[in-house]
Amino acid sequence: MTAIEVTSLRKTYGSRPAVAGIDLSVPHGEVFALLGPNGAGKTTTVEILEGHRRRDSGEVRVLGQDPATGGRAWRARIGIVLQSATDAADLTVAETVRHLAGFYPRPRSAAEVIELVGLSAQAKAKVRALSGGQRRRLDVALGIVGRPEVVFLDEPTTGFDPQARRQFWQLVRALAAEGTTILLTTHYLDEAEALADRLAVIAAGALVAEGTPATLGGRAGAGATVEWTGPNGRESEQTTDPAPLIARLTAAGVDLTSLTVTRPSLEDTYLTLIGEQR
Numbered sequence: 001m002t003a004i005e006v007t008s009l010r011k012t013y014g015s016r017p018a019v020a021g022i023d024l025s026v027p028h029g030e031v032f033a034l035l036g037p038n039g040a041g042k043t044t045t046v047e048i049l050e051g052h053r054r055r056d057s058g059e060v061r062v063l064g065q066d067p068a069t070g071g072r073a074w075r076a077r078i079g080i081v082l083q084s085a086t087d088a089a090d091l092t093v094a095e096t097v098r099h100l101a102g103f104y105p106r107p108r109s110a111a112e113v114i115e116l117v118g119l120s121a122q123a124k125a126k127v128r129a130l131s132g133g134q135r136r137r138l139d140v141a142l143g144i145v146g147r148p149e150v151v152f153l154d155e156p157t158t159g160f161d162p163q164a165r166r167q168f169w170q171l172v173r174a175l176a177a178e179g180t181t182i183l184l185t186t187h188y189l190d191e192a193e194a195l196a197d198r199l200a201v202i203a204a205g206a207l208v209a210e211g212t213p214a215t216l217g218g219r220a221g222a223g224a225t226v227e228w229t230g231p232n233g234r235e236s237e238q239t240t241d242p243a244p245l246i247a248r249l250t251a252a253g254v255d256l257t258s259l260t261v262t263r264p265s266l267e268d269t270y271l272t273l274i275g276e277q278r
């Protein structure tokens with residue numbers, strides 16, 4: 001059974017379609033990334049899946065349940081990290097996590113979650129005294145304390161420093177290794193590439209491409225650029241099959257340490273896909 005199933009999802013605000021017929025299918029245990037420019041419809045889609053927003057039409061199932069009618073038991077199996085930060089509160093980090101843990105039937109221990117998100121040194125600090133990035137880590141802690149089967153992460157690492165981002169990636173991998181299904185939105189293409197088993201690009205409310213990080217938008221079959229230093233200086237050639245060219249260059253005595261083979265990055269592919277929509 002799939003963890004998340006979406007068919008012909010539509011949502012319009014006023015006369016403006018935000019989600020204009022999206023189909024998605026995410027199997028159990030997969031890390032799935034939703035990419036797309038500002039206003040593409042990612043948050044709207046995710047909030048409908050979380051049961052936080054009503055759809056106009058289409059079918060949605062999360063863990064077999066329609067989120068629009070999901071009850072408390074279903075909600076306890078879902079973890080949510082919203083785009084907006086946790087409300088500033090007078091509680092400490094540990095108190096906040098413990099408080100939320102009390103709403104779940106089989107929560108992780110507060111100390112474990114605080115450790116997982118790298119906030120142990122701040123456990124006794126008041127939430128309102130945290131920095132923006134620390135506050136975001138607390139959001140993540142609150143999203144996973146209930147040991148959810150599906151976690152929705154909407155731009156989870158916005159405001160993280162590079163070290164915190166890498167730490168967060170480890171956390172996502174650890175959750176995935178435990179079999180947690182993860183739906184992630186991000187504007188960081190390196191993050192999508194590092195974490196996602198599969199990804200989808202949406203633009204103007206429609207899905208424009210779907211695939212693995214290696215195959216998205218025909219990336220695997222895209223040509224490579226081979227560059228080397230020859231007798232006439234720096235030279236380059238585009239090819240879909242670099243091996244014969246490299247063999248030729250080797251036979252011609254080209255200095256191999258000068259040789260580079262580059263393929264379009266995920267960001268190149270993404271920008272091409274988005275550009276085609278404009």
Ligand SMILES: Nc1ncnc2c1ncn2[C@@H]1O[C@H](COP(=O)(O)OP(=O)(O)OP(=O)(O)O)[C@@H](O)[C@H]1O
Nearest residue numbers: 013014017018036037038039040041042043044045
């Ligand atoms: N509550 C709302 N009322 C009216 N319009 C809305 C509302 N929420 C979102 N929209 C509009 O719907 C469209 C999709 O917004 P959404 O927040 O889903 O995009 P997004 O892909 O998550 O963008 P971002 O990357 O900036 O977070 C946008 O045009 C936005 O202005």
